[in-house]
Amino acid sequence: MHRSRLDAYAAPKKEIPRSVYLTVSATVGVSVLLLWCLLSYGGFVRSDFLPTPVEVLRAGVDGIQDGSLAVNTAASVGEIMSGFILASILAVPLGILMGSFKIAEAAIEPVTNFIRYLPVSALIPLLILWVGIGIEEKVTVIFIGTLFQQLILVADVSRNVSSDLLDVSYTLGANRRTVVTRVLIPATLPGVVDTLRVTLGWAWTYLVIAEFVAANKGLGYFILNSERGLFTDRIFLGIAVIGLLGLITDQLFKLLRDWLLPWATESR
Amino acid sequence: MTKLKLDKVTLEFFPRTGAPVLALDDVSLEVGEQEFAVIVGPSGCGKSSLLRLVAGLVEPTRGAITLDGIPVTRPGKDRGMVFQSYTLFPWLDVRNNVEFGLRIGGIPADKRRHISDHFIKEVGLEGFESAYPKQLSGGMMQRVALARALANDPEILLMDEPFGALDSQTRSLMQELLLQIWQHSQKTVLFITHDIDEAILLGDRVHVMTARPGRIKERVEIDLARPRHVDLLTSPEFIAIKRRIMGLIHDEAVRAMR
Numbered sequence: 223m224h225r226s227r228l229d230a231y232a233a234p235k236k237e238i239p240r241s242v243y244l245t246v247s248a249t250v251g252v253s254v255l256l257l258w259c260l261l262s263y264g265g266f267v268r269s270d271f272l273p274t275p276v277e278v279l280r281a282g283v284d285g286i287q288d289g290s291l292a293v294n295t296a297a298s299v300g301e302i303m304s305g306f307i308l309a310s311i312l313a314v315p316l317g318i319l320m321g322s323f324k325i326a327e328a329a330i331e332p333v334t335n336f337i338r339y340l341p342v343s344a345l346i347p348l349l350i351l352w353v354g355i356g357i358e359e360k361v362t363v364i365f366i367g368t369l370f371q372q373l374i375l376v377a378d379v380s381r382n383v384s385s386d387l388l389d390v391s392y393t394l395g396a397n398r399r400t401v402v403t404r405v406l407i408p409a410t411l412p413g414v415v416d417t418l419r420v421t422l423g424w425a426w427t428y429l430v431i432a433e434f435v436a437a438n439k440g441l442g443y444f445i446l447n448s449e450r451g452l453f454t455d456r457i458f459l460g461i462a463v464i465g466l467l468g469l470i471t472d473q474l475f476k477l478l479r480d481w482l483l484p485w486a487t488e489s490r
Numbered sequence: 491m492t493k494l495k496l497d498k499v500t501l502e503f504f505p506r507t508g509a510p511v512l513a514l515d516d517v518s519l520e521v522g523e524q525e526f527a528v529i530v531g532p533s534g535c536g537k538s539s540l541l542r543l544v545a546g547l548v549e550p551t552r553g554a555i556t557l558d559g560i561p562v563t564r565p566g567k568d569r570g571m572v573f574q575s576y577t578l579f580p581w582l583d584v585r586n587n588v589e590f591g592l593r594i595g596g597i598p599a600d601k602r603r604h605i606s607d608h609f610i611k612e613v614g615l616e617g618f619e620s621a622y623p624k625q626l627s628g629g630m631m632q633r634v635a636l637a638r639a640l641a642n643d644p645e646i647l648l649m650d651e652p653f654g655a656l657d658s659q660t661r662s663l664m665q666e667l668l669l670q671i672w673q674h675s676q677k678t679v680l681f682i683t684h685d686i687d688e689a690i691l692l693g694d695r696v697h698v699m700t701a702r703p704g705r706i707k708e709r710v711e712i713d714l715a716r717p718r719h720v721d722l723l724t725s726p727e728f729i730a731i732k733r734r735i736m737g738l739i740h741d742e743a744v745r746a747m748r
C-alpha cells in the first residue's frame with residue numbers, strides 16, 4: 223500500500239495531492255535554511271564569506287532605516303521598467319507581424335537573429351561611449367537585451383496561431399484587416415503575456431550587469447559596493463531583494479493573465 | 491437545380507522545397523440545390539483541398555468553380571465551413587462565437603441575439619451561452635462551430651471531417667443532429683469524411699475519390715429513405731451500399747500504398 227503510493231508519485235506528468243506538494247516544497251525550503259544556519263552559526267564557513275540569516279535581516283532593517291534600500295531599489299525598478307516597457311511596445315507589434323507576414327519576417331528576422339546571439343554585455347562599452355553611464359545606459363542595455371529576445375518569442379507565438387482559425391474567419395465573411403485585428407491579435411495575447419513574463423526575468427540579468435559596470439545607484443551597484451567593503455550581509459540582502467522583486471512581478475503577471483485572459487488555457 | 495459546380499478543376503501545389511504536388515486532377519462535380527453531397531476517399535487524396543477550393547481559401551491551378559452560376563474567387567460568408575480541427579475563438583463565449591459573422595457583417599445587436607438564440611437552441615446548447623470554448627467538450631465545440639456557420643445563413647455548408655476527432659458515440663449523436671438540422675434548414679451540404687458509414691448515413695450521393703492525384707472515381711446514389719437513423723447501419727440495403735463503396739476505396743487504398 224505504502225509502496226504503491228510512492229510508486230504513483232514517481233509516474234511522469236501525474237498530479238500529486240496538494241498536501242504532498244506543499245510538504246515537499248516546505249521541507250526543501252526549511253532544509254536550505256537549516257543548512258545555511260548550520261554553516262554560518264556552526265562556524266563552518268567564515269562569516270565574511272557567509273553571513274548568518276539574522277545578520278542579513280539586520281542589514282535589511284538598516285537599509286530600510288537609512289533609506290539606501292529604497293533609493294537603490296527605486297533606481298533599479300525605474301530603469302528596468304523604462305527599458306522593458308519601451309522594448310515591449312516595439313517588440314509585441316513587430317513580433318506579431320514577423321510571425322504572420324512573410325514580408326515582415328524577411329525584413330526583421332535576419333537582423334534580429336544576428337543581434338540576439340550577441341551577449342548584450344558585449345555591447346556595454348559601446349553603449350557607454352554612445353550614451354554615457356547614466357540611467358540612459360541601463361535603459362538601453364535592457365532595451366536591447368529584451369527587445370530582440372521578445373521579437374523572436376512573440377513571432378513564434380504569432381506563427382503558432384492556427385491558420386484554420388484565420389481561415390474560418392474568412393469563411394465567416396471577415397476581410398484581412400478584421401482577421402488581423404479580431405482574430406490574429408487576440409489569439410496571440412496569452413502567449414504575449416507569457417513572453418513578457420519570461421523576458422522581464424531576463425531583464426534583471428541585463429540590469430545587474432549594466433550596474434556592475436558603471437553606476438552610482440541601483441541594486442547591482444548596492445551589491446558591488448558591498449563587496450568592496452566585504453559587507454557580505456548586504457550582498458545577500460541585495461540578492462534577496464532582486465529575488466523577491468522577481469517573485470512579485472512574476473505573480474503579478476500571473477494575476478494579470480488570469481484577470482485579463484480568463485478564457486485562456488493554463489500557461490506553460 | 492445545380493447549386494455548386496466544379497468544372498475540370500486541377501490543383502497543384504508548388505512547395506518551396508521538393509517537387510510540385512498534384513493534389514487534384516481534373517475534378518468535375520455537381521451538387522444540387524438542397525442536396526447532401528458526401529466525398530469519401532483515401533487519406534491524402536485531396537479532400538480537404540477540394541473543400542478549401544470551394545471555400546475560396548485556395549485558387550485552382552486550372553478549371554472553374556461556380557456557386558449559383560457565380561465564379562468563386564475568394565472566401566465569403568455564402569460558403570460556411572466547419573473544420574475538423576477545433577476552430578472556435580477561445581476568447582469569445584459560445585454566444586459571441588455564434589455571432590462572430592453577424593457582428594462583422596454589421597447586424598444590429600437585437601437581431602444577432604435573435605439569430606444566435608435560434609441556432610444555439612438548434613444545436614442543443616441552451617444554457618451554455620456564456621461558456622468559453624475551454625469549458626466545452628469536443629462534441630460541444632463542433633456544435634458551436636456548426637451553429638456559427640449556420641448563423642451566417644450560407645448558401646452551402648462545407649464540412650471537412652467535422653466529427654473525425656470525436657468518439658464513436660458522440661459521433662453518432664452528432665450525425666443525427668446534423669441530419670435534423672439539415673432537414674429543418676434545407677441547406678445544401680458538401681461533407682467530407684473517410685468514414686463510409688457516415689457517408690452513407692448522411693448523403694444523398696457519395697462521391698468516391700481516387701488516391702492522389704485525386705479524381706472522382708465514382709458517384710454512388712444513396713436512395714435510402716429519409717429521415718434516417720443510426721439503426722439503419724445494420725439494414726441489408728445499407729450493407730449492400732457499404733460493400734460497394736468499401737470495394738472502391740479498398741482498391742484506391744491499395745494503390746496508394748504502392
Ligand SMILES: Nc1ncnc2c1ncn2[C@@H]1O[C@H](COP(=O)(O)OP(=O)(O)OP(=O)(O)O)[C@@H](O)[C@H]1O
Nearest residue numbers: 503505511513532533534535536537538539540702
Ligand atoms: N499547402 C500545401 N503544399 C504542398 N502540398 C500540400 C499542401 N496542402 C496539401 N498538400 C498535399 O496535397 C495532398 C492532398 O492534401 P489534402 O489535405 O487535401 O488531403 P486529404 O484528402 O484531406 O487528406 P486527409 O484524409 O489526411 O485529411 C496531400 O498529399 C498533401 O500533402
Ligand SMILES: [Mg+2]
Nearest residue numbers: 537538539650
Ligand atoms: Mg483532410
